[in-house]
Amino acid sequence: MASDTKILSISNSKGGVGKSVVTMMVATALAEQKKKKVLIIDCDSQASVYEMYEQEKEMYPDKTPLIEVEALSPRRVNTFLKRFGGDYDVIFIDIPRMTDKKADNPTVMLLYNCDGILVPVIGSEVDVLATQEFMEVLEECKNFKADMKEDFTAHGFINRRNLRKSNAEAEELLNKAGLKMFENSLSDLRIFTTPTIFKSPLSSTEGERRFGAFFNEFCKKFKV
Ligand SMILES: Nc1ncnc2c1ncn2[C@@H]1O[C@H](COP(=O)(O)OP(=O)(O)OP(=O)(O)O)[C@@H](O)[C@H]1O
Ligand SMILES: [Mg+2]
Structure with a gap:
């Protein structure tokens, strides 16, 4: 695989x-604004991202998707990455x-492929507890990558900030536990209820205003 392909995951066990x-x-913002060739590998057996991709392609056969899905x-990902990973800038x-969350769980092992992981957290007590548990997985990833002499970056961010009052507390707890939280968070946005493979959230003024700073921080922290 080309060494400049970045493999990232927006993950939490929750x-x-x-x-x-x-x-x-x-993914769509990286494709449209940064002109990156982007692939999402959907490893959820419910395959909701893949289903949406297929449905949208079918609905608009003349349009070109910004990304591939x-x-x-999970067991097929390594072989796929070896053969086709180099075709993309970001996966x-x-x-x-x-x-x-055992180290040999196939989903956990998927994450060993990643150069970086971003953890969404909804700022409630249960989410913080779940995220603290997930940090053990991040630690395993970090150790695995260190053995391989490869870089690994993990960060967290508060998603749906306006839903909870306990966000600042959650951020503080997780920062203390060693998960470096993004300065920017995401509120509950209408654009998130209608994701599409044809448009980046940054293509509207509203999207730019609500998502722009978060996206810039993402690019900076994960070096894409
Ligand atoms: N910032 C946001 N603003 C508005 N809606 C959001 C936001 N983040 C997530 N949602 C909504 O919350 C629901 C769950 O989101 P999503 O499916 O991405 O979560 P997930 O972590 O992938 O879940 P699963 O573990 O089931 O795969 C979706 O309906 C999504 O549209
Ligand atoms: Mg999902």
Whole structure:
């Protein structure tokens, strides 16, 4: 695989925190604004990102998607990456929610491929607890990459900031626990309820205003 391909994942073991939609948002923005060739590997057996991609392509056969999406079972990802990974500038791995976080769990092992992981957190107590558990997985990734003499970056961010009052507390706790939280967070945005493969959230003034600073921080922190 080309050494300049970045493999990233917006991940948390917790379900419903925005892993898939934020992946779509960042992926389309990287494609449109930064002219990157971007692939999302959808490893969720529900394949919601892949289904949406297929449906949208079918609905608008004349339009060109900004990104590509592949649905793969976790066990097939390594072979895929070896063969086709080099064709892309950035690859996102979208993982399902997970209950088993043992180091040899196939979903956990997927994350060992990553150069960087961004963890969405909804600022409630249960989410913070779940994220603290997920940090053990991040630690394993970091150690694995260190053994390989490769860089690894992990950050967190508050998603749906306006839903909870306890965001600042959550940020402080996670920062203290060693997860470097983004300066920018995301509020509950209408654009997140209608992700599309044809448009970047930054193509509207509203999107630019609500998503721009977060996206810039993403590019800076993950060096894309
Ligand atoms: N910032 C946001 N603003 C508005 N809606 C959001 C935001 N983040 C997530 N959502 C909504 O929350 C729901 C869950 O998001 P999503 O499917 O991305 O979570 P997930 O972590 O991928 O879940 P799963 O673990 O089931 O894969 C979706 O309906 C999505 O549109
Ligand atoms: Mg998902």
